[in-house]
Amino acid sequence: MIKVENISKTFKIPHEKRETFREYLFSFFKPLEYEKFQALKNVSFEVRDGQWLGIIGANGSGKSTLLKILAGIYLPDSGRIEIKSKAVPFLELGVGFNPELSARDNIFLNGIILGMTKSEVERKFERIVQFAEIERFLDTKLKNFSSGMQVRLAFSIAIQVEADVYILDEVLAVGDSAFQKKSQEEFKKMKEAEKTVLLVSHDMETIKKYCQEVIWLDKGEIKKQGKAEEVINAYLGIGGNQ
Amino acid sequence: MVLKPFLLFLILYLVFSFLFGQKDPNYKLNLFLGTILINYFQEGTTLGLFSLLSRANIILKVNFPREIALYASLAQASISLFFNLVVFAIFWLFSPTPLKIFSPLYFLLYVIILALLIQGLNFFLSILYVKFRDLASIWEVVNSLVFFATPVFYPLSVIPTKYHSLVFLNPLAVIIHNSREVLIKGELPDLPRTALALCLASVLFILGLLFFRKKVKKIAEDF
Numbered sequence: 001m002i003k004v005e006n007i008s009k010t011f012k013i014p015h016e017k018r019e020t021f022r023e024y025l026f027s028f029f030k031p032l033e034y035e036k037f038q039a040l041k042n043v044s045f046e047v048r049d050g051q052w053l054g055i056i057g058a059n060g061s062g063k064s065t066l067l068k069i070l071a072g073i074y075l076p077d078s079g080r081i082e083i084k085s086k087a088v089p090f091l092e093l094g095v096g097f098n099p100e101l102s103a104r105d106n107i108f109l110n111g112i113i114l115g116m117t118k119s120e121v122e123r124k125f126e127r128i129v130q131f132a133e134i135e136r137f138l139d140t141k142l143k144n145f146s147s148g149m150q151v152r153l154a155f156s157i158a159i160q161v162e163a164d165v166y167i168l169d170e171v172l173a174v175g176d177s178a179f180q181k182k183s184q185e186e187f188k189k190m191k192e193a194e195k196t197v198l199l200v201s202h203d204m205e206t207i208k209k210y211c212q213e214v215i216w217l218d219k220g221e222i223k224k225q226g227k228a229e230e231v232i233n234a235y236l237g238i239g240g241n242q
Numbered sequence: 243m244v245l246k247p248f249l250l251f252l253i254l255y256l257v258f259s260f261l262f263g264q265k266d267p268n269y270k271l272n273l274f275l276g277t278i279l280i281n282y283f284q285e286g287t288t289l290g291l292f293s294l295l296s297r298a299n300i301i302l303k304v305n306f307p308r309e310i311a312l313y314a315s316l317a318q319a320s321i322s323l324f325f326n327l328v329v330f331a332i333f334w335l336f337s338p339t340p341l342k343i344f345s346p347l348y349f350l351l352y353v354i355i356l357a358l359l360i361q362g363l364n365f366f367l368s369i370l371y372v373k374f375r376d377l378a379s380i381w382e383v384v385n386s387l388v389f390f391a392t393p394v395f396y397p398l399s400v401i402p403t404k405y406h407s408l409v410f411l412n413p414l415a416v417i418i419h420n421s422r423e424v425l426i427k428g429e430l431p432d433l434p435r436t437a438l439a440l441c442l443a444s445v446l447f448i449l450g451l452l453f454f455r456k457k458v459k460k461i462a463e464d465f
Binding site: 021 | 299300301302303304373374375377380462463464
């Protein structure tokens, strides 16, 4: 279960950059002027076990900030978060991939960064390789992979991570159509296994397909929350070209 | 990685052996051990300084105890220290230095104090570097100051005796001097000064850890 209560987050954006000793020294008596940007305003919601919650909104509406706070990367200025089970955030695929290492080494590297143990990765190694369809290139350096193959590998590692709560940021649309079909299968399996998922996407079809409930974020606030169909229609009606 | 202190040692040896070499029969070994240890300090703190910012792409995506990034840097420096010490051990075993059982044990203690010192500094450096990007060049200058302020290539005897207590306020001087005493001369180390260095390093480590834990929570916003 994820419980979010009244989360607010403000970023200070300085007018001039001041990030060296020299700059501090020469502008010692000048007060640092900055603008406040409120990325999130009193956001509260709850995700029950086994529920898929979609988050939609225009670029810059605070979706990523919200996910980063849930992932523990940013601290909220106020408010409370409660996540009562093992949560794995996928804010980006292939975190920590090293292009100079082979695909084999990168599977271990990325798997461990995502919270698996070494023996867990060893156990799932075959499945990861099969799913990514890279058997022939296991010992090729990652930098010689096509970018499509890289994300396919990254995706294949990510879906092997076992958790109860997944926080997914735009990770569905990877690879060619055959691979996408395969990954849709994985999502169906996740849904059947009653995992709790927080899904951020611009693809309304996917959101409609998997999420019963949707939150529409606008300028850091929840503009509308409710049944997927209703919220998406309201969002498309105003948002227009999405 | 392994070659750097060795080459530095060769240069210093070529330049200074005629100056200090006649008085000290073990000048070669003393110099080599000194450069290895000072190189550990310099490499360790430099890697530590960059340890958070260079991993920004991971830190912004995955939540893990951030201290791990610092320990990874320390481990990297420690690995090259290990290989350097292997090279040193070859020289050491073939030289007519007295072999004592306790020497490696005491030496290990000094390496641990040095690692504590490096890690303690890294807790501060890694955070400060995110806020002050010119700290890297400042730290380079500090490192060369440390190199000259520590008896690495010159013997302690060139400094007047009344200033010795001042020199030994520098924990690096204590570590390098006593490592030479135990490994090369086969003598017992100066325990009060060792205790002082250990205290300094531990206090720095604890203060650093507190500072780091307090500041690291918000550091991702400054990347």
